[in-house]
Amino acid sequence: MTDANQTISDRIQKELDTFTRAERQLALSILENYPASGLGPLAALARSAEVSVPTVARMVQKLGYKGYPDFQADLRDELSAIAKGPIAKHETWAGAAPSGHILNRFTEAVIDNIRNTMAHIDPVAFDSACALVADQKRHLYIVGGRITHTLAEYLFMHMQVIRPNLTHVQSTSNTWPHYLLNATEGDVFVIFDVRRYENNTLKLAEMARARGARIVLFTDQWRSPVHRLADISLTCRIIVPSAWDSVATTVLLVESMISQVQNLDWDNTRDRMQELEEIFDKTRLFRKFT
Known part of the structure; x- marks a missing residue:
């Protein structure tokens, strides 16, 4: 993702007030069935949201992506994260485990979660x-x-x-x-x-x-x-x-x-x-x- 601390949903909600009417219509359509709504072809997403293809391209760029493929790649990563069971989640983390005691690392993660949620x-x-x-x-x-x-x-x-x-x-x-x-x-x-x-x-x-x-x-x-x-x-x-x-x-x-x-x-x-x-x-x- 462009920002590891935010989901695409987070970024859409953060930028919602800055979107044009058509972009806002598109954003709400994506959130309605998130994250699966953005996994199809660009034209299909535009059609389901009843907006133009250029509207999709503009909104994706406003969210910080170079293009629709990059946007979809992050959506797929999120979908994969949702489906992970405990073993897969542990292996993903353990491969890049930072130094320091688990008490400190876990506390930092929780504090970051609280700050982001608030x-x-x-x-x-x-x-x-x-x-x-x-x-x-x-x-x-x-x-x-x-x-x-x-x-x-x-x-x-x-x-x-x-x-x-x-x-x-x-x-x-x-x-x-x-x-x-x-x-x-x-x-x-x-x-x-x-x-x-x-x-x-x-x-x-x-x-x-x-x-x-x-x-x-x-x-x-x-x-x-x-x-x-x-x-x-x-x-x-x-x-x-x-x-x-x-x-x-x-x-x-x-x-x-x-x-x-x-x-x-x-x-x-x-x-x-x-x-x-x-x-x-x-x-x-x-x-x-x-």
């Missing part, structure tokens, strides 16, 4: 996501996948303290269709989906959307297919020197959301916290040293 996240979209999650008139469903179920559980546990009217959906279970029985228009689904994107998570999102639910998506820089259905997508960079991707940046956004949601109705949150502490005291769940 540079591209839309604060208005984040605030809107928090407002949806905090709205107690809407039933809140929280969904994770094979790995991200731990993030879903973490968010759910805190939301249980902050607000009523919520459900933790076990998306990896065959029972998840049962949860949709109670989903109604205006309910909110918070969905976690990162590479390698899970088919049942996409199907759940499709069915939730069909029932009129709102969707807040936590995903990676390549963006889950669920993003096409989501009202708000919060993308996080996840690459670290490991066979596995990092959840550190996603946890940062989740904890920031928890903080914002509790503050949106602090009086109610405080009362629920106090009541929970009283329950803890009665159950003697925790040791007391006074």
